[in-house]
Amino acid sequence: MQDPGVATNVSFHPSATSVVRFGRFTFDRVNHILSGEDGEIALPPRVLAILDLLLERAGSVVSKQTIMGSVWRDACVGDTSLTEAVSLLRQALDDDPKNPQYIQTVHRRGYRFVAPVVVAAKVGAPLKVADEGDSHQEGERPRQSTSAKTVAAVVVVGLLVIVAVLISTSRREPDVGPTNGTAIRLDVSSPPGVFLPFFTASSLALSPDGDVLVFVGRDDDGESHLYRRRISEFDSHVIPGTKGAGSPFLSPDGAWVAFFSDGELRKTPMGGGAVIRICPSSFAFGGSWTEDGTIVFAGKHPNGLSIVSADGGEIRELTALRAADGEIGHWWPQVLPGDRGVLYTVWSSTLATARIAVLDLESGERRFLMDGASYPRYSSDGAIFYVTPGGLASVPFDVDELQIAGPGKEMIDQPRSNPFVGVAHFAVSDTGTLAYLPADDDWWEYALVRIDSAGVEEEIALNHRLFRNLRVDPRGETLAVTVLDGPRSDVWTTSIESPRLDRLTFSGFNIEPRWSPDSKWVAFASNRDGPFNIYRKPADGGGVAERLLVSDLHQYPGDFTPDGASLVFSQADPTTGMDIWIMTLGDGERSVTPLVRTAANENMPSLSPNGRWMTYISDETGTWEIYLRSVAGDGSVRQISDGGGGDVFWSADGSTVFFGHKNELVAIPVIVEPELALGAPTTLPWPDDLTVVDNLPNRDEFIAIKALAERPQIDAVRVVVSP
Numbered sequence: 001m002q003d004p005g006v007a008t009n010v011s012f013h014p015s016a017t018s019v020v021r022f023g024r025f026t027f028d029r030v031n032h033i034l035s036g037e038d039g040e041i042a043l044p045p046r047v048l049a050i051l052d053l054l055l056e057r058a059g060s061v062v063s064k065q066t067i068m069g070s071v072w073r074d075a076c077v078g079d080t081s082l083t084e085a086v087s088l089l090r091q092a093l094d095d096d097p098k099n100p101q102y103i104q105t106v107h108r109r110g111y112r113f114v115a116p117v118v119v120a121a122k123v124g125a126p127l128k129v130a131d132e133g134d135s136h137q138e139g140e141r142p143r144q145s146t147s148a149k150t151v152a153a154v155v156v157v158g159l160l161v162i163v164a165v166l167i168s169t170s171r172r173e174p175d176v177g178p179t180n181g182t183a184i185r186l187d188v189s190s191p192p193g194v195f196l197p198f199f200t201a202s203s204l205a206l207s208p209d210g211d212v213l214v215f216v217g218r219d220d221d222g223e224s225h226l227y228r229r230r231i232s233e234f235d236s237h238v239i240p241g242t243k244g245a246g247s248p249f250l251s252p253d254g255a256w257v258a259f260f261s262d263g264e265l266r267k268t269p270m271g272g273g274a275v276i277r278i279c280p281s282s283f284a285f286g287g288s289w290t291e292d293g294t295i296v297f298a299g300k301h302p303n304g305l306s307i308v309s310a311d312g313g314e315i316r317e318l319t320a321l322r323a324a325d326g327e328i329g330h331w332w333p334q335v336l337p338g339d340r341g342v343l344y345t346v347w348s349s350t351l352a353t354a355r356i357a358v359l360d361l362e363s364g365e366r367r368f369l370m371d372g373a374s375y376p377r378y379s380s381d382g383a384i385f386y387v388t389p390g391g392l393a394s395v396p397f398d399v400d401e402l403q404i405a406g407p408g409k410e411m412i413d414q415p416r417s418n419p420f421v422g423v424a425h426f427a428v429s430d431t432g433t434l435a436y437l438p439a440d441d442d443w444w445e446y447a448l449v450r451i452d453s454a455g456v457e458e459e460i461a462l463n464h465r466l467f468r469n470l471r472v473d474p475r476g477e478t479l480a481v482t483v484l485d486g487p488r489s490d491v492w493t494t495s496i497e498s499p500r501l502d503r504l505t506f507s508g509f510n511i512e513p514r515w516s517p518d519s520k521w522v523a524f525a526s527n528r529d530g531p532f533n534i535y536r537k538p539a540d541g542g543g544v545a546e547r548l549l550v551s552d553l554h555q556y557p558g559d560f561t562p563d564g565a566s567l568v569f570s571q572a573d574p575t576t577g578m579d580i581w582i583m584t585l586g587d588g589e590r591s592v593t594p595l596v597r598t599a600a601n602e603n604m605p606s607l608s609p610n611g612r613w614m615t616y617i618s619d620e621t622g623t624w625e626i627y628l629r630s631v632a633g634d635g636s637v638r639q640i641s642d643g644g645g646g647d648v649f650w651s652a653d654g655s656t657v658f659f660g661h662k663n664e665l666v667a668i669p670v671i672v673e674p675e676l677a678l679g680a681p682t683t684l685p686w687p688d689d690l691t692v693v694d695n696l697p698n699r700d701e702f703i704a705i706k707a708l709a710e711r712p713q714i715d716a717v718r719v720v721v722s723p
Helices: 045-056 064-071 079-093 148-157 161-168
Strands: 018-022 025-028 033-036 039-041 061-063 103-106 110-113 118-122 184-189 204-206 212-218 224-230 246-250 256-261 264-269 276-280 287-289 294-297 306-309 329-335 341-347 355-360 366-371 374-379 383-388 391-398 426-428 434-436 446-452 457-459 466-472 478-485 488-495 510-515 521-526 533-538 555-560 566-573 577-584 592-596 602-607 613-618 625-630 637-639 646-650 656-661 664-671 682-685 690-695 701-707 716-721
Touching: 025 045, 045 064, 045 079, 045 110, 061 064, 064 079, 064 110, 079 103, 204 246, 204 426, 204 434, 212 246, 212 716, 224 256, 246 287, 256 287, 276 306, 294 329, 329 374, 341 374, 374 426, 383 426, 446 466, 466 510, 466 690, 466 701, 478 510, 488 510, 488 521, 510 555, 521 555, 533 555, 566 602, 577 602, 592 602, 592 613, 602 646, 613 646, 625 656, 646 690, 656 690
Parallel strands: 287 329, 555 602
Antiparallel strands: 018 025, 018 118, 025 033, 033 039, 061 110, 103 110, 184 716, 204 212, 212 224, 246 256, 256 264, 264 276, 287 294, 294 306, 329 341, 341 355, 355 366, 374 383, 383 391, 426 434, 434 716, 446 457, 446 701, 466 478, 478 488, 510 521, 521 533, 555 566, 566 577, 577 592, 602 613, 613 625, 625 637, 646 656, 656 664, 664 682, 690 701
8 A cells, every 4th residue: 555645546637738627716737827716826836836736636645745755855844834835825725724625634644635626628728717606615505507508518528418417416616628538526415404424334335337326314303314316316315214224235236225223134125115124233334235135244243244135034154253363353245246255354453454355155265355454345347445544545356366456556535434443435336436425534633531510621631642442540540541543552541630641551452441449450451462352450550461361252341340359341252242251350260250141242341339230231122222230140130221322331439320322421320229229310411522431439520532623514425427
């Protein structure tokens, strides 16, 4: 995988002698002349050279090093010169760096030109001038025009009628000039009031012929549904019966759409009709429809891929995890043409360590194709599209031999992706049409904050990092926090009153810190020896990490018992899913005993301060709900959430259970004497930029992780139609 700033696909700019248009500006790339509505805009040569370089690689991140090397060459200048030049360019374009229309800063990487760009003319050819009424700002819906001039432009462009209709009803630059065989890039707007969420599930699908786009949309009430948009139509239509749907995929003939919802894999006719249950599915990590009427899907964790008839019936195992090699999931499958094989992602920790594999359906052989990559999608033009930490790329692929057939290349168009589960929000049709949600690299940055009972936030004075989870020690003085940094994840500690991060782990991928009752030890999960097992290390950083239990199964710590003699933990079993166990920690051989082990998944155990009660999450109803049960196993079990919940923790005195539900923090009083009783729940507003983590013992305060960049509401799918 090449550096994002080096050698991208420039097919969008077929000639260095082109005049290009973006927004209300035109740029002559030969003479370096930038023009606006009022004529030429005078800028220093190096500023114009930066614009030329960004336009040449529109949609891709261009690193600072690449820009400096190209524009300043051998001159001895620092980053300040580049920053000042970009600032001057933004001023000329009236571009807000906090809400960019043209030039986006990609934190710690470089810059990306994000506006749609079209080749307006070759130098020396007449440049078409749009009517003033046709121009619009990025983010506004264009006016539809049926003027003779628009019709003439379509004739000149020579587009198919189907594409012309799509362009006329989508956001675009007016009066697109001759395409000269280049791709057409445009935005397809969602219905008014409907936005495009970016979950851990995928959100887009294209019919094989590229004529129908299916996308997940969320309305003003926060409910998500599937919508379909036929390219030859003006409007998008909700697909009935698809509330809560995720990870849609289509049948080979495009007549059906399958999706995951409410703990099930379902299907419905594309044009509307009855929703048919196919089989249970706790997770929505992708599916693909074979030509012989079966479905390959990733619907259970931990597990490999499964296969089931599209009409329902027995679920069979297709691939098996190799936990000893650190594998925790086989996700995002796609069946290759002729049912020759299946592409899928082998997941271990993050996108940086993910691997793309292909399963030969004839021989049963598995073959790894590439490292540091996920979400493979095959196009019938003989290429695999996939996502890496650097963005979207493609590589030639021989579907007969099931092997890479040439060097890969980074793509101009960059979709939104999630490095925690390897999903990328894009779809590719057999005809080469690409649909995607545009990337936004700036929101993966967080702060740690304290929040009092009135909701007042106070940021803990630490550098902003990609914090994932944390725990407060029983004394309420120190935090143990997980920090993700590229392919690494480590546990760090910091004093709350005198913040300074001190690294605790130095090997492997380390997550889920938990404190011992005396605050002297931190337990955590690490894959340093293969599968995720549980280790502990002195909280002061001295000594070495001790592996508490050697197992080929993935294990994650839950909570220490109040006396510190035992540890509750979750374990991934290929036969029963996630289960909850308890481990003794005395000298000599350690014993383990199951606490909750069923056919459903049980995870994230948390003990009450007195150690008698345990909360955990389970998907036995098809939705992740929170349960409360006796650790002694006397049969006392209560479901305490309704409609889902997560991020559960206890108050320091054991009188209240807190958990997150949508954009609320729910508090439920718990009475355990003389018998278990639950009080009426109360709720507090909890902004979606906060993740509940823990509360401070003996204080009416919480600790949370806060997303610093606002996650933008996207209301258009970006589409690239191949020539």
